[in-house]
Amino acid sequence: MTQDFDPGYPAPYAALAASYPGPDVFPPADFRIEWGPIFHRGRLDGSAKVLVIGQDPAQHESIARRILIGTAGHRFQGFLAKLGITSSYAMINTYLYSVYGQGGGNKHAHDPAIAAYRNQWLDTLVANSSIDAVIALGSLADTAYQTWHSTPTGEQYTGAYRHILHPTYPDSAAASTGTPAAELMTKMLTDWNAGLDALHPAITNPDTPTPLVHYGTAMAPTDLADIPSADLPAGCPAWMRSAEPWAQRTGANAADKRATITVSIPVDERPF
């Protein structure tokens, strides 16, 4: 069988992947530094046309060691597909480590040392790729972009920029407010449609030229897109790119749950 894979971290990204901030910059009370940094997903070979800023990695990402591969990833991959972008993207996160606990994400939104390292990635990506558009997923990612864009190198970026609601906004807002998730999904898709309107003209050389098709009021199965095998490390099984969940935090108490991820292959992906 043949399967494309992500080749990893070539120069100049290799230096960033070998030297990264640890617990002195990301306090273990607020970040799951114990699972290690998870750097990116997508093209580091200069072919990226769209640069994406996500929020923070979760349990699937901690195992596959690439970002935005779970529910949020599948939804947003569909957004990129509507822009005709099927491979020419690079994604990094606002935070290198998974946020732990309530409020940890907001608390560190303006930490200079966190921004300093993240800005190196943004500088390097923009300097080594022809970026037509930057897309921020959620307000923390928007803050990350604005922080970078106010730096001497960041302000030289003159391409398109759009901040859209985070792909799991309907789920998290439903849990925190009690508003029906379907209503929040409609709200997100309205926001995403406006994002598509703004971004579609900026993608002058898409991978697959695509007439603009808006979302309806709900996310349809055809609105999701597969995570390409070329985005994961060599040998990763296909179910790691599945839209079905396959990793969960387990453990009898908070400490054990923080320290444990159970990987379970979806039943319909088992060859036995």
Place this chain on the structure above:
Amino acid sequence: MTQDFDPGYPAPYAALAASYPGPDVFPPADFRIEWGPIFHRGRLDGSAKVLVIGQDPAQHESIARRILIGTAGHRFQGFLAKLGITSSYAMINTYLYSVYGQGGGNKHAHDPAIAAYRNQWLDTLVANSSIDAVIALGSLADTAYQTWHSTPTGEQYTGAYRHILHPTYPDSAAASTGTPAAELMTKMLTDWNAGLDALHPAITNPDTPTPLVHYGTAMAPTDLADIPSADLPAGCPAWMRSAEPWAQRTGANAADKRATITVSIPVDERPF
């Protein structure tokens, strides 16, 4: 913090990591193909002086996606250290996938299609590195070596070769025969000492010149060696290279247990 990492699969290995045998060659009844192929550990940049053939990957290897990082890996890393080899090695396995069930390993020891792919790795490693010695861990690895060495390309290899008992032989033989593990460990270390005697003179240019020091009758803590961070993918946390177990197969029945690996960070490696 700074941490070396394995850069992955450069040419000509990239082609081997992108195109590999699947369930038609490795029957799912005998191999855990659902966890994906796990190709190697060590240097693919031409600097390998020692080529190692292991047996098959287990649960830790399925998560970290590099071979020989668990108990067997730590024991054998110490063997290499006694030869003065601390980084200049490349390891592949007899089987690309974890063996499932009793006897599956022996049953496929002579499968031509399994050998054909494995021989490509051996050919490529020997052609692109200056290999002074090949070491086979266990009898299946010995068969793999002999199979390759009888091919037109394999027979051109004229460097040293040694087959030693597999690093977890004492554990597996104690479980299957009831012989005390300590007795079997002494037997293994006697075999390993003979291996050191044979191989030490063949390593003419070790990484760290080291006078030959034999094992005693038991494996001492100082006989183990750490797995270098340079052997694991970028960002992998240090506990993934720990000698403490951190991955186990869990599940209420055989099917679920086959499909599940629980990753649990060792208590003393938790920053919380």
